Amino acid sequence: MSRLRLLLALLAAAVAAAAADPPSAERGRAVYQKWCTPCHGTGLGKPGTAAAAAHGVKTPVLEQRQDLSQKMIESAVRKGTGIMPRFRKTEISDADLAAIVAYLVHK
Amino acid sequence: MPLPPGVSAKDFLAVLRQFEGVVGKEWVFSSDEDVELYRDSYSPFWHEPEDPVPSAAVAPDGVEQIQQIVRIANKYKVPLWTVSTGKNLAYGGSAPRLSGSVVLDLKRMNRILEVNDRNHYALVEPGVSYFDLYRYTQEHGLNVFIDAPDPGWGSPVGNTLDRGGGHTPLRDHFSTLCGMEVVLANGDVVRTGMGALPNAKTWQQYKYGFGPYVDGIFTQSNFGIVTKMGVWLYPMPEMRFSGTVSVPKHDDLIPMVDTLSYLMNSNIVLGTTRVSSPVIGQARDAELIALRAKPGGASIADLEDYLKRKNLPYWSIELPFYGPTEVVPAQWAFAKRKFSSIPGVQFRDGATTKLPPSAEDLAKVANTVPLGVPSLAIFASIPRNSYGHIGLSPITPMTGEAVFEVMDVFDKVFQEMGIDNVGVVPAGTYYPRSFFFLFVLPTEHDVEKNRKMRAAFKRLVQLGAEHGWGEYRTHLAFMDDVANTYSFNNHALLRLHETIKDALDPNGILAPGKSGIWPKQMRKARA
Ligand SMILES: Cc1cc2nc3c(=O)[nH]c(=O)nc-3n(C[C@H](O)[C@H](O)[C@H](O)COP(=O)(O)OP(=O)(O)OC[C@H]3O[C@@H](n4cnc5c(N)ncnc54)[C@H](O)[C@@H]3O)c2cc1C
Numbered sequence: 001m002s003r004l005r006l007l008l009a010l011l012a013a014a015v016a017a018a019a020a021d022p023p024s025a026e027r028g029r030a031v032y033q034k035w036c037t038p039c040h041g042t043g044l045g046k047p048g049t050a051a052a053a054a055h056g057v058k059t060p061v062l063e064q065r066q067d068l069s070q071k072m073i074e075s076a077v078r079k080g081t082g083i084m085p086r087f088r089k090t091e092i093s094d095a096d097l098a099a100i101v102a103y104l105v106h107k
Numbered sequence: 108m109p110l111p112p113g114v115s116a117k118d119f120l121a122v123l124r125q126f127e128g129v130v131g132k133e134w135v136f137s138s139d140e141d142v143e144l145y146r147d148s149y150s151p152f153w154h155e156p157e158d159p160v161p162s163a164a165v166a167p168d169g170v171e172q173i174q175q176i177v178r179i180a181n182k183y184k185v186p187l188w189t190v191s192t193g194k195n196l197a198y199g200g201s202a203p204r205l206s207g208s209v210v211l212d213l214k215r216m217n218r219i220l221e222v223n224d225r226n227h228y229a230l231v232e233p234g235v236s237y238f239d240l241y242r243y244t245q246e247h248g249l250n251v252f253i254d255a256p257d258p259g260w261g262s263p264v265g266n267t268l269d270r271g272g273g274h275t276p277l278r279d280h281f282s283t284l285c286g287m288e289v290v291l292a293n294g295d296v297v298r299t300g301m302g303a304l305p306n307a308k309t310w311q312q313y314k315y316g317f318g319p320y321v322d323g324i325f326t327q328s329n330f331g332i333v334t335k336m337g338v339w340l341y342p343m344p345e346m347r348f349s350g351t352v353s354v355p356k357h358d359d360l361i362p363m364v365d366t367l368s369y370l371m372n373s374n375i376v377l378g379t380t381r382v383s384s385p386v387i388g389q390a391r392d393a394e395l396i397a398l399r400a401k402p403g404g405a406s407i408a409d410l411e412d413y414l415k416r417k418n419l420p421y422w423s424i425e426l427p428f429y430g431p432t433e434v435v436p437a438q439w440a441f442a443k444r445k446f447s448s449i450p451g452v453q454f455r456d457g458a459t460t461k462l463p464p465s466a467e468d469l470a471k472v473a474n475t476v477p478l479g480v481p482s483l484a485i486f487a488s489i490p491r492n493s494y495g496h497i498g499l500s501p502i503t504p505m506t507g508e509a510v511f512e513v514m515d516v517f518d519k520v521f522q523e524m525g526i527d528n529v530g531v532v533p534a535g536t537y538y539p540r541s542f543f544f545l546f547v548l549p550t551e552h553d554v555e556k557n558r559k560m561r562a563a564f565k566r567l568v569q570l571g572a573e574h575g576w577g578e579y580r581t582h583l584a585f586m587d588d589v590a591n592t593y594s595f596n597n598h599a600l601l602r603l604h605e606t607i608k609d610a611l612d613p614n615g616i617l618a619p620g621k622s623g624i625w626p627k628q629m630r631k632a633r634a
Binding site (some may be wrong): 069 | 148
């Protein structure tokens with residue numbers, strides 16, 4: 001298995017395992033990696049990270065930020081912001097959202 | 108939230124209760140807060156009453172549940188708007204054409220039923236995203252290459268049904284469709300192509316089955332609910348390479364595009380590219396801005412002279428190649444020979460990537476889609492402080508003359524109407540033998556600006572049609588306008604669509620208004 005493939009397999013396993021658990025930062029991390037990292041992760045081609053950097057945020061990667069509140073995250077996910085669209089509950093359930101908050105805010 | 112047109116509050120409540128009986132309470136969404144999530148995040152009608160709002164959403168998890176839902180919908184005449192992954196941003200997102208429709212959200216049906224790397228295909232349910240499919244092929248070590256549209260959160264089913272396109276050899280997604288399962292408005296389940304043969308061994312290998320080939324009528328349509336789809340995948344190529352061709356003069360584009368057409372139609376150049384030029388689109392250089400501001404604008408001679416002094420080409424095309432390591436360099440050499448008859452032509456080697464790409468190679472590029480890895484990087488190319496956009500995309504012949512004409516006709520309208528923030532991707536090769544122009548028109552949270560943009564959009568649809576260029580697909584807001592341009596012989600094609608609609612869906616429960624096709628009881632007199 002290549003390193004990339006291994007990483008993906010671990011990620012998928014984490015998502016599957018996390019689905020059964022009560023809302024927790026661990027589950028939040030798996031949901032976050034599936035739905036948010038393509039835009040808010042590190043590296044090239046990450047529109048959310050690029051937007052935050054352009055707004056002058058010092059740590060533009062969401063996971064590294066200290067100033068996120070439950071309200072900010074819920075509002076971004078359920079109302080959208082700028083080009084980030086709203087997410088439906090068939091994509092990110094309320095429990096998933098609570099887990100993302102647990103992961104991003106209380107870590 | 109609105110009620111479905113013509114349905115009483117009491118009946119609608121009964122419908123919701125019955126839907127709950129089918130899918131479970133958790134999967135029927137009817138609170139204002141939940142239904143809001145189905146509106147178009149990139150709506151061109153922000154703050155306006157025309158912005159379509161569903162009455163509710165229901166998310167089944169299986170074909171039998173869908174059959175029960177359509178039976179209920181028929182009984183109460185409730186319109187259903189189907190989405191697969193519902194990421195149709197720029198064309199309406201997960202919102203319906205008709206306010207008060209119930210969105211039938213198939214995101215939960217996300218099983219990958221098969222991926223075969225001996226005959227190279229996949230059979231998937233509607234909720235499977237390109238990200239999911241990619242992850243699956245990685246986990247199972249399959250030797251296939253995925254062609255995704257720029258945003259990887261969409262689905263093979265949803266994207267193919269709207270006839271979307273990608274970047275690599277199998278970029279024309281409708282051409283990769285091989286067999287589907289469809290629930291009709293009356294609840295009947297049909298399998299197309301070889302799928303009609305019980306125990307078929309080639310549902311995803313042979314497209315046509317026996318008798319009339321009907322798969323096309325379920326795309327961009329409201330004739331059925333697709334519940335499974337076969338799509339062909341590309342065998343993993345050994346490498347990708349891109350080389351850029353540049354020419355110095357305005358008129359060089361004509362032989363340049365003829366050569367491009369030859370190379371693409373011979374399956375030598377195998378991917379999406381576009382024509383680019385330093386003098387198309389928004390100018391940043393002060394000298395170019397000044398030239399354009401001259402009375403009458405910059406002439407071709409002015410621009411050629413300007414580019415020569417700056418040592419810039421007039422036109423460039425980046426050619427993508429996918430294939431064996433022995434073959435790709437020979438193809439590039441051949442392409443160079445074909446272009447070499449244009450005086451002053453220049454060539455530049457681009458990146459070579461071994462496929463499948465390594466993690467290191469992937470980290471080096473912003474957008475990994477041309478390397479077969481789904482991404483959302485495209486959203487980084489949307490201007491900052493944007494609220495989204497809609498796409499205007501006329502299809503033209505693959506010729507240099509068409510490029511001159513489209514840019515001229517469309518530029519004039521944007522100038523006349525004072526619209527200066529349009530993104531332009533000229534002459535894309537998403538579909539064989541034709542060019543696909545993409546004009547990206549921003550949507551705002553400002554009523555006046557949106558009105559102005561919509562007026563320009565409608566005018567350009569009309570003007571394009573007068574020049575013989577039709578839209579390939581459109582946003583909810585313009586479906587009637589675009590359908591009306593396909594009017595040969597007193598709208599014979601739309602009349603045929605309506606005949607099929609009336610036969611398959613007499614109560615008009617499936618996606619009223621999709622692609623301008625309305626059920627009989629909602630049809631307006633045509634101009
Ligand atoms: C920045 C940006 C870049 C984009 N780039 C591209 C691109 O490169 N290529 C491209 O093709 N598009 C592109 N798009 C447009 C769009 O986002 C994609 O086409 C996307 O894949 C469509 O969403 P989806 O796959 O979730 O389909 P869905 O939203 O699920 O479906 C699209 C439509 O198909 C019909 N439909 C869906 N499922 C069914 C079903 N099961 N039965 C019957 N009818 C159904 C419905 O009318 C639905 O509205 C882009 C958009 C943006 C904003």
